[in-house]
Amino acid sequence: MKKGLIFILCVSLLFCFSATASAVNLQDESIYHVAVDRFYNGTTANDGERKGGLEHFLGGDLQGVIKKLDYIKGMGFTIVSLSPIFQNEANGFHGKWVKDFKKVDEHFGTMQDLKQLTKEAHKRDLKVMIDFVFETGPNHPWLSDPAKKEWFVEGSTTFDVSRPDVQAFIIDVAKWWIKQSDIDGYRLIDANRTEPQFLKKMAEEVKSVKKDFVLVADIGGGDPNTYQNSGIDAVMNTYFAKNVQKSFSNVDEPLSGLDGFTQSNLPVVSFLDDEDIVRFTRKAVENEAFPVTRLKLALTYLYTLPAVPFVYYGTEIALDGGNGAVNYRMMDFRTSTEIVEYITNLADIRKILPSLRTGQYHLLYEKDGMLVYQLKSGDETSIIAINNTSQTKSVTIGFRYLPDNHELRGYLKGGSIKSSKDGYTITLERETSEIFKLDEQKGASIPFISILVGVPVLFILFLYAAYKKGKGKQPS
Ligand SMILES: [Ca+2]
Missing domain, CATH: 2.60.40.1180 (Golgi alpha-mannosidase II)
Structure with a gap:
């Protein structure tokens, strides 16, 4: 028994979370991520040709996000994060096939809409993050342009960030969006395909435009500690999320091996779902488990870690997903609110108890x-x-x-x-x-306090009533 306790104590010490100082303190924040095309259609004016089917644009836009800011705020989130909104090639509903790095995709709206979105979000004390992409679409003219094709990692559409000209381009784009729209942060998509040295430079530059600018790096299955001192405020590790999915999407699954979220030296984002991993709901259904019950347990875990909770749109309605476009089903606002209420409750508790955020x-x-x-x-x-x-x-x-x-x-x-x-x-x-x-331990129970306070009050009321009655009988 004694040996067992010593073992648990040793393991506990190993699990101690120690965060290094980061430029922006994200511990009090929680992120709601929206796939803009799949969230809410705010205006049909920008829909273009509606082909239907999950492989095409389905009408969601920035105006739709503005209309749902109260919904997002209502669940207790502090940051709204948007899928890439740079102008895309045909069918780039996900935003990752960038055509023009300095234009809002016409399906999503205009720069004016983005400005309005940040303004409305700031009024509600919400920050706005957008996804930053380090690659172009597969049909981008630069890929075959003799003057530009050296900008890419050979055989891919990803920028070669070791080149000074590419660095200058990316940093210019990154600063331009902040100045144009007053956004508050970037989620750096596939940041593991860049280099920590470059990210450090990028961080210094964007934070010179806006001091508290937030940088969250999506690092795939990479090691968070690689990004320590790189100016990145928090990392998202897909491997950690898949572990949580595996553990909580089935009943009687052991809960060991979840240590990723608590062992990193850099603040981590805790998440179950994002666009790149098959949704939790699908995993639960495959295990013949009830997704809502399973999601609640997983969400308790995500919200009670010294990490930054991140919820991908649709998790709150147990939206089904899969690989590719199937992971981007349309949001439905007219379904059960059971998980919405659960998330709201968790957010309230996380607010009341600082140890859940910083412990x-x-x-x-x-x-x-x-x-x-x-x-x-x-x-x-x-x-x-x-x-x-x-x-x-x-x-x-x-x-x-x-x-x-x-x-x-x-x-x-x-x-x-x-x-x-x-x-x-x-x-x-x-x-x-x-x-x-x-x-x-409370010395007195609530019924006891009620009696303690209630009896004298009743007595006074009784005296007052008797006095009034007596007064009424007095002859004038
Ligand atoms: Ca639309």
């Missing part, structure tokens, strides 16, 4: 799909328990980890757990989770 991570228990961990920040301690199994589970966390004579107060379902002689026994029904805060 030090310590693993307390992990066995066969039952996970308990602690986040500690200053005087505040949160305990997160997730039961990923098909049975009710009870785990006792001993006084080695938590002080005696306190209580664990539940924030998702409510209620509290007082210490027993061995510690705090957390019991969770199958496929449920809870977020607890360690609190001083």
Whole structure:
């Protein structure tokens, strides 16, 4: 038993999260990412020829995003992130086949629309990020232009960022969008195909235009530590997300091996879905599990890590997806709001409890799909328990980890757990989770306080009534 505890303690120490200072503190932020063409059609005036089918433009645009800003804000997000909006080649609904790096795609609107979007977002205290792409479409004239084809990594459409002329071009484009539209950040798509040295230069340049400009790098399965000191504020690692998908998309799946989000030296973005990985819902359905129940557990995990939660549009309605265009189904605003409400609740709890955003991570228990961990920040301690199994589970966390004579107060379902002689026994029904805060034990219960306050108030009311009655009887 003693050996077991020492082992858990050692593992916990290994799991300690230590973030280096980054230019922008993203710990209080959470990101909602929109595929502009698939979110909401704000005006049919820019739809062009509607061919139908997921391989073509389907009408979503910047005006549509403006109309849904309150929806995004309402779920508690602080950043709205947009799929690439640079002008694209035919059928570039995803925005990754760039034709003109200094023009808004006509299907999405105009620079005026983008300006209006940032203005409306800022009014709501929301930041706007857009995806930055380091490649052109497959039919770009530069690819066969003798003067420009050297700009690309051989045999690809990706810019060769080791070239000073390419660096100058990209930095010019990056600064131009900020000056034009007052956006607040870029998500750098496939940043792992560039170089940390170049990203550092790019970061310095864009942050010289706007001091608090946010840079999130999508690094595929790359090592986050490679990007330490590169001016990048946070990284998105697809490998971490796939691990979370695998663990939570099926019941009775062990929850070990999720350490990516908590072990990185650079702040990480915690996410389940994005355009490049098959959606969580599809994975759950393949496992014959109920996607909504599974999504809730995964979201509890994402929102209770010292990371930056990122939700891809449609996750909140358990939208189905797959590889390629199937991952970009049209958003539906008229379906169940069960997950929307759950996300809103998680965002509120994350706001109330700073330890969920900035705490030090310590693993307390992990066995066969039952996970308990602690986040500690200053005087505040949160305990997160997730039961990923098909049975009710009870785990006792001993006084080695938590002080005696306190209580664990539940924030998702409510209620509290007082210490027993061995510690705090957390019991969770199958496929449920809870977020607890360690609190001083309340001396008096609410009914007791009610009696304490209520009795004198009733007495005073009684005296007043008697006085009025007495006064009424007095002869004038
Ligand atoms: Ca439209």
